[in-house]
Amino acid sequence: xxxxxxxxxxxxxxxxxxxxxxxxxxxxxxxxxxxxxxxxxxxxxxxxxxxxxxxxxxxxxxxxxxxxxxxxxxxxxxxxxxxxxxxxxxxxxxxxxxxxxxxxxxxxxxxxxxxxxxxxxxxxxxxxxxxxxxxxxxxxxxxxxxxxxxxxxxxxxxxxxxxxxxxxxxxxxxxxxxxxxxxxxxxxxxxxxxxxxxxxxxxxxxxxxxxxxxxxxxxxxxxxxxxxxxxxxxxxxxxxxxxxxxxxxxxxxxxxxxxxxxxxxxxxxxxxxxxxxxxxxxxxxxxxxx
Amino acid sequence: xxxxxxxxxxxxxxxxxxxxxxxxxxxxxxxxxxxxxxxxxxxxxxxxxxxxxxxxxxxxxxxxxxxxxxxxxxxxxxxxxxxxxxxxxxxxxxxxxxxxxxxxxxxxxxxxxxxxxxxxxxxxxxxxxxxxxxxxxxxxxxxxxxxxxxxxxxxxxxxxxxxxxxxxxxxxxxxxxxxxxxxxxxxxxxxxxxxxxxxxxxxxxxxxxxxxxxxxxxxxxxxxxxxxxxxxxxxxxxxxxxxxxxxxxxxxxxxxxxxxxxxxxxxxxxxxxxxxxxxxxxxxxxxxxxxxxxxxxxxxxxxxxxxxxxxxxxxxxxxxxxxxxxxxxxxxxxxxxxxxxxxxxxxxxxxxxxxxxxxxxxxxxx
Numbered sequence: 188x189x190x191x192x193x194x195x196x197x198x199x200x201x202x203x204x205x206x207x208x209x210x211x212x213x214x215x216x217x218x219x220x221x222x223x224x225x226x227x228x229x230x231x232x233x234x235x236x237x238x239x240x241x242x243x244x245x246x247x248x249x250x251x252x253x254x255x256x257x258x259x260x261x262x263x264x265x266x267x268x269x270x271x272x273x274x275x276x277x278x279x280x281x282x283x284x285x286x287x288x289x290x291x292x293x294x295x296x297x298x299x300x301x302x303x304x305x306x307x308x309x310x311x312x313x314x315x316x317x318x319x320x321x322x323x324x325x326x327x328x329x330x331x332x333x334x335x336x337x338x339x340x341x342x343x344x345x346x347x348x349x350x351x352x353x354x355x356x357x358x359x360x361x362x363x364x365x366x367x368x369x370x371x372x373x374x375x376x377x378x379x380x381x382x383x384x385x386x387x388x389x390x391x392x393x394x395x396x397x398x399x400x401x402x403x404x405x406x407x408x409x410x411x412x413x414x415x416x417x418x419x420x421x422x423x424x425x426x427x428x429x430x431x432x433x434x435x436x437x438x439x440x441x442x443x444x445x446x447x448x449x450x451x452x453x454x455x456x457x458x459x460x461x462x463x464x465x466x467x468x469x470x471x472x473x474x475x476x477x
Numbered sequence: 478x479x480x481x482x483x484x485x486x487x488x489x490x491x492x493x494x495x496x497x498x499x500x501x502x503x504x505x506x507x508x509x510x511x512x513x514x515x516x517x518x519x520x521x522x523x524x525x526x527x528x529x530x531x532x533x534x535x536x537x538x539x540x541x542x543x544x545x546x547x548x549x550x551x552x553x554x555x556x557x558x559x560x561x562x563x564x565x566x567x568x569x570x571x572x573x574x575x576x577x578x579x580x581x582x583x584x585x586x587x588x589x590x591x592x593x594x595x596x597x598x599x600x601x602x603x604x605x606x607x608x609x610x611x612x613x614x615x616x617x618x619x620x621x622x623x624x625x626x627x628x629x630x631x632x633x634x635x636x637x638x639x640x641x642x643x644x645x646x647x648x649x650x651x652x653x654x655x656x657x658x659x660x661x662x663x664x665x666x667x668x669x670x671x672x673x674x675x676x677x678x679x680x681x682x683x684x685x686x687x688x689x690x691x692x693x694x695x696x697x698x699x700x701x702x703x704x705x706x707x708x709x710x711x712x713x714x715x716x717x718x719x720x721x722x723x724x725x726x727x728x729x730x731x732x733x734x735x736x737x738x739x740x741x742x743x744x745x746x747x748x749x750x751x752x753x754x755x756x757x758x759x760x761x762x763x764x765x766x767x768x769x770x771x772x773x774x775x776x777x778x779x780x781x782x783x784x785x786x787x788x789x790x791x792x793x794x795x796x797x798x799x800x801x802x803x804x805x806x807x808x809x810x811x812x813x814x815x816x817x818x819x820x821x822x823x824x825x826x827x828x829x830x831x832x833x834x835x836x837x838x839x840x841x842x843x
Contacts, residue, residue: 225623272575275820285775286819288566288768295765300805361618391840403823405764407633412627453637461628462618 192321199323200442202331204449205434209334209399209427210392212411212418213341214385216426219377221358222314223280224273227287229386229411230404231294236261236387237394237403238298244309254391258384265383269376277375299402306399326395333392337385338427345423354378409450411456412423419467429468432456493637503697505704507712509781509831514838526689530682542685544793545692551773551789552699552782553742558780560703561735562715563621567629567769569742570611570636573745573762575604576751577640577655583752585651593667597748604735604744611618612736616729621718636750640759645722660758667752684753692786695742700781711735743770765808769796772811776818778828788827 193224215229226232240257244250268290277282313325345351356364357374365371389407397403414433436456441449464471504511509521530538550568558564560786578600586592611632615625644657655661667687702708713721714728721730751757760766777788792814822829 219623223623225627272816272820280623281626282819283824284564284626285771286816288771289815289819292765292768292815293809294812296805296808296812302808311533402764405634408764409631412631416624416627416631419527450635450638454631457628457631458614461620461624462614 188458195323196321197438197442199327200438201434203327204438204441205430206327206330206334207393208414208430208434208437210330210337210389211407212414212426212430213337213388213422214382214387216415216418216422217385218379218382219339219421220420220425221354221382222277222375223420224277224283224287224379225415226379226382226386226414227284228268228291228294229287230406230408231291232261232265232383232395232404233390233407234294234298234401234404235264236390237307237397237399238302238390239387240391240394241306241309241399245307250309250312250395254388254394256392257394258388260379261387261390262384263353265386266376266380268383269379273379274372274376275466295401295404302401304400308397308399309395311395330392337388338423341421350377355457410453413453416457417460417467419469419471420469421473425467425469428472432468499726502704503700505708507708507834508700509783509828523689523693528688530685535681538685539681540797541794542681542688543753543788544797545685545688546753547746547770547773547793548786548789549695549749550743550746550770551777552695553739553746554770554774555779555782555785556699556703556711556742557571557736557739558774559781559785560711560715561732563616563736564623564626565629565736565739566626566767566771567611567631567633568739569762569767570629570633571604571608571740571743572747572750572766573633573636573640573757573759574607575600576745576746576747576757576761577661578603579748579751580661580757581650581653583664584653587665591668593665593752597667597745600748600751601741601744603745605741608740608743609733609737610695612733612740616732616736619729628768633767634764637759637762640762658759660756660760662756664751664755666755667749688749691745695745696782696786698814703782707731707734754823769811772815774825776814776826778825778831780824781828781831784825784828784831788825791827799827 191436211233214232215226218224218226218229236254236257238257239260240250240253243256244253248256268287272286272290273283276286279282282378311326313329315322317323345355353364353369354374354377356367357371361371364374390404393407397406413428414426417433418427418429433453433456436452437449440452460467500516529541533541537541550572554565554568557568579596582599583593583596587598588787611629615628620628640655641658643655644659646654648657653661653664669683703711710721710726710728710731713724713726714731718728746797747757747761750761773789773792774785776792777786778784792811796811799810818826824832
């Protein structure tokens with residue numbers, strides 16, 4: 188029984204870290220993989236999703252619907268930002284990062300001014316369960332399932348739908364896609380909206396577990412950036428395995444030395460990975476496949 | 478723009494002797510401004526800055542000194558990003574590390590005999606060495622573009638988290654308590670040993686003059702460096718890394734050196750900031766703090782060191798007065814300014830203005 192409990196504890200820790208990494212980096216990875224833009228306002232889209240989720244949930248909507256509202260709101264904001272700012276900067280990737288940082292400053296401080304330093308959150312649903320002599324939050328297990336579901340549905344979206352084919356064509360050969368009649372600007376706009384929506388989804392999913400403050404996006408930033416850097420440009424061949432590896436590192440270090448060393452371990456991992464595997468895991472896997 | 482001239486088109490000016498030779502080293506294709514008119518204006522500006530404390534009260538003089546503290550970090554970022562093309566989001570990591578370094582060293586060795594200057598030098602060396610280390614992993618790992626930004630940003634955020642949890646009494650280095658989230662305080666300010674009592678350099682006129690001299694020295698030194706072969710190679714790397722490498726330059730080494738220099742300059746700002754206010758907190762390495770140098774340099778103009786210096790001073794002063802009159806809106810304005818600059822004047826407001834003025838004066842001379 189002890190062995191089972193210890194095993195469950197380990198798997199739970201890993202699942203928790205994996206879910207956090209995958210869910211928080213999905214939006215960033217989609218935007219970066221498809222458009223080559225690092226969205227520094229990623230954390231603020233997460234915050235937007237979390238705020239909308241919390242507000243709608245407290246207004247009486249059931250939590251899953253509230254989370255959907257959060258994701259849709261973030262997606263809408265994302266499309267507006269793309270239309271007004273990002274669209275003009277596609278040929279200047281470095282400038283687009285700076286512009287998104289400006290947006291992030293405006294969003295954090297704007298929310299602070301308009302909504303105040305904190306907002307009433309929503310409690311973690313579903314209660315807890317006991318394995319051995321420890322209790323575990325069931326909601327965290329739901330989050331793990333959600334991260335797997337998220338990867339599966341993104342796979343279906345990009346590899347089994349018409350939008351996915353057009354989107355992949357647009358990344359690989361923009362000029363050719365345009366020649367074949369694809370409206371690439373629209374594809375980019377939709378992709379950015381999708382990425383922002385996924386960030387909003389992350390915010391919604393984690394809203395019940397966190398304190399609602401305007402700077403809450405910063406909690407996700409390091410983890411999601413690190414995952415994308417280790418993963419490289421491909422979300423399935425890069426970000427997902429990267430999240431698995433980093434989750435092992437983080438769960439192990441967190442269990443033994445505490446939260447902080449989990450984060451430092453991630454950072455050291457990323458610096459070592461970029462030194463030995465330029466281009467990230469996805470470039471490595473692609474080379475190995477050949 | 479003059480700074481876009483590729484380095485191979487520059488013919489070396491004929492050899493000159495004496496002061497003119499030194500002046501010639503300060504000019505070149507990589508920096509705006511040349512000729513007697515520019516240098517006369519520069520001397521006038523410096524003289525005006527030197528006379529300024531006679532006409533202003535102590536408080537405003539101290540404020541201007543505080544603005545000058547930050548310019549070193551801005552100029553360092555200008556070299557790394559504007560000239561070298563490597564966009565670093567984490568200059569605050571070196572700023573904070575050197576700030577803490579100054580605190581730890583100066584608390585432990587005290588301020589007698591001007592030992593605080595040793596602490597300053599050690600802190601700057603610490604910032605530079607850490608930047609060289611990070612730069613080694615980044616540039617020898619051949620990462621480029623946006624990834625440099627992400628890695629440097631992660632470094633500074635993790636340092637912030639690390640410093641924020643050093644609250645307990647077990648986190649001490651010698652006599653210096655790191656003090657977690659509240660930050661470290663109680664280090665001595667810079668002192669100049671002087672017969673009949675040391676001169677303490679905190680706020681006020683003495684610090685102002687020391688900082689003014691340092692800004693002028695660093696500015697002239699950077700001009701010289703950027704117009705030397707080193708600067709030319711750096712700009713060549715920014716314009717076309719592959720071609721530069723084919724011409725036989727080890728671009729990784731040059732980028733690492735430039736990054737180390739940027740880190741040392743950020744460290745100089747950090748150590749001076751700590752000495753100025755006698756405190757340093759982890760939030761000086763946080764997300765908001767990390768964004769500010771980017772705003773200064775982007776808005777001022779990153780591709781020319783003069784524009785970077787003037788623009789940063791302008792933006793910092795503007796930010797400061799905004800914080801006084803409506804603190805919460807200052808960051809919104811900064812964000813808006815950043816988006817506006819990127820969309821409308823990608824070369825920076827001050828750089829664009831300087832370019833216009835230069836063109837106008839050339840037209841009038843004709």
